[in-house]
Amino acid sequence: MKKALFSVVCCLFVTGTAIADPADLALATSKNCMSCHAVERKVLGPSFKDVAAKYKDDKGAVDMLATKIKRGGSGVWGPVPMPANTQVSDADARKLAAWVLSAK
Structure with missing residues (x-):
């Protein structure tokens, strides 16, 4: 439990709040999303803020x-x-x- 909490706290520090x-x-950490993404900056993949901004008016964005x-994807970022x-x-x-x- 302490190890999991420590991981979350570290991710909060690294990715912003x-x-x-x-x-x-x-x-997101347990599913390895944070290996390629961060909330506020591009890592290997786009930042979550950039993704949220790109799809902010897209009503089908959650499903997409x-x-x-x-399934993965390519060619967008x-x-x-x-x-x-x-x-x-x-x-x-x-x-x-x-x-x-929900990233802002």
Whole structure:
């Protein structure tokens, strides 16, 4: 438990607190999202703030991003493709997508 809490606190420090719901951040960390993304800056993939800004008026964005989380994608944010993440359930993919889109 202490190890998990420490990981969440470290991620909060590294990613900022713009959308730092600890439960959702822990989910993103456990599903390896934070290996390529950060809340406020581009890492390998786009920042969550950039994703949220790009899709802020798109009513289908949660479903679209949930699908990309599960199946992967390419060509939207540059030449590096996002790999499929088959370990994520449909419910968790939707939760992660909504969380990413909440970035301000």
